[in-house]
Amino acid sequence: MPRGLEPRYYVDDAVFALERERVFAGSWIPVCRVEDVAEPGDYVTYDLAGDPIVVTRTRAGELAALANVCRHRNMVIMRGAGNAPALQCPYHQWTYALDGSLTGAPQTAGVDGFDTAELCLPRLAVETWQGFVLVNTDVDAAPLAPQLAGLEPLLAGIRLDEMVRVGSIDWDQPWNWKVTFENYAESYHHRGVHGDTLQPLFPGERSRPCVEAGAPWMALDHESTVEGVDPFLVLGIYPLLWPTVVRPDAMVWLKIAVHGAAHATLTTEVFVHESRVDDEAHVAFQVDGIREINAQDIIPNRGVFAGMASRYAVPATLLPLEGAVDHFTRWYLARMA
Numbered sequence: 001m002p003r004g005l006e007p008r009y010y011v012d013d014a015v016f017a018l019e020r021e022r023v024f025a026g027s028w029i030p031v032c033r034v035e036d037v038a039e040p041g042d043y044v045t046y047d048l049a050g051d052p053i054v055v056t057r058t059r060a061g062e063l064a065a066l067a068n069v070c071r072h073r074n075m076v077i078m079r080g081a082g083n084a085p086a087l088q089c090p091y092h093q094w095t096y097a098l099d100g101s102l103t104g105a106p107q108t109a110g111v112d113g114f115d116t117a118e119l120c121l122p123r124l125a126v127e128t129w130q131g132f133v134l135v136n137t138d139v140d141a142a143p144l145a146p147q148l149a150g151l152e153p154l155l156a157g158i159r160l161d162e163m164v165r166v167g168s169i170d171w172d173q174p175w176n177w178k179v180t181f182e183n184y185a186e187s188y189h190h191r192g193v194h195g196d197t198l199q200p201l202f203p204g205e206r207s208r209p210c211v212e213a214g215a216p217w218m219a220l221d222h223e224s225t226v227e228g229v230d231p232f233l234v235l236g237i238y239p240l241l242w243p244t245v246v247r248p249d250a251m252v253w254l255k256i257a258v259h260g261a262a263h264a265t266l267t268t269e270v271f272v273h274e275s276r277v278d279d280e281a282h283v284a285f286q287v288d289g290i291r292e293i294n295a296q297d298i299i300p301n302r303g304v305f306a307g308m309a310s311r312y313a314v315p316a317t318l319l320p321l322e323g324a325v326d327h328f329t330r331w332y333l334a335r336m337a
């Protein structure tokens with residue numbers, strides 16, 4: 001019988017420190033959607049497990065992913081998201097171009113040994129996939145798309161890059177990110193947690209994990225038992241890209257920022273295909289649905305995290321319906337080894 005991770009993996013700060021090096025560094029991590037950085041000057045900030053990052057659209061129209069940490073005294077430079085002509089640190093007003101090069105630093109003219117060329121913001125690799133903008137601390141990282149080749153048949157005819165955001169809710173999560181993911185990656189809990197919402201439409205016993213040995217993704221397909229209700233496909237591209245496709249023309253992205261072993265911020269972002277943004281009933285069904293479903297999921301997430309710290313906690317017993325959790329566990333342990 002497959003088992004889950006040892007409980008210490010969810011609660012130990014030393015494990016989180018190792019995850020920063022072995023799981024988050026060198027992985028493709030989603031920051032935003034292409035539409036969020038469409039115009040020159042657009043920027044979006046993100047906490048990549050303790051590394052402040054900013055993604056920009058440069059004057060030349062390129063995407064850039066940069067460390068959002070001033071080279072002067074390590075102040076975090078930009079906050080939130082928006083449009084700006086340059087990246088200016090609010091502390092001593094050092095100013096960087098949208099590509100990270102240092103273009104201005106007050107009172108530095110004539111200072112011996114001061115070289116702006118040595119003081120550019122470090123760059124990350126940046127890539128887009130299905131309308132998502134992803135970054136990688138490893139500038140020589142292998143591209144993401146070829147690693148997802150096995151997933152393509154499941155997405156046949158679905159254009160995530162044509163989805164438009166119609167709603168978003170922030171949820172503070174004072175628990176470990178893997179608790180959220182492992183709940184997301186199985187629908188065995190529909191009967192216990194979503195008995196009045198998902199279970200009547202998508203019985204957990206009719207969910208189907210779809211995985212490929214060694215590939216960095218899992219999918220969980222669902223059958224609908226009600227005529228006219230679209231089936232949905234839960235996707236997890238390890239470690240942090242979690243879009244659920246409501247076939248064929250809606251998507252809920254569980255965007256997560258991991259801050260520590262016991263803290264993350266989840267944003268549930270709802271998208272519909274651009275052809276249906278004016279369909280108010282379709283939009284409302286998706287937006288109201290995820291608000292209610294995620295509110296239900298908070299209860300087991302909190303409860304599991306509380307139990308994980310107990311002296312009586314054990315590695316999970318993973319049933320066949322939880323096959324995607326088992327697949328993630330194997331990927332994670334291989335990275336952590």
Ligand SMILES: [Fe+2]
Pocket residue numbers: 183189193194293297
């Ligand atoms: Fe759930």
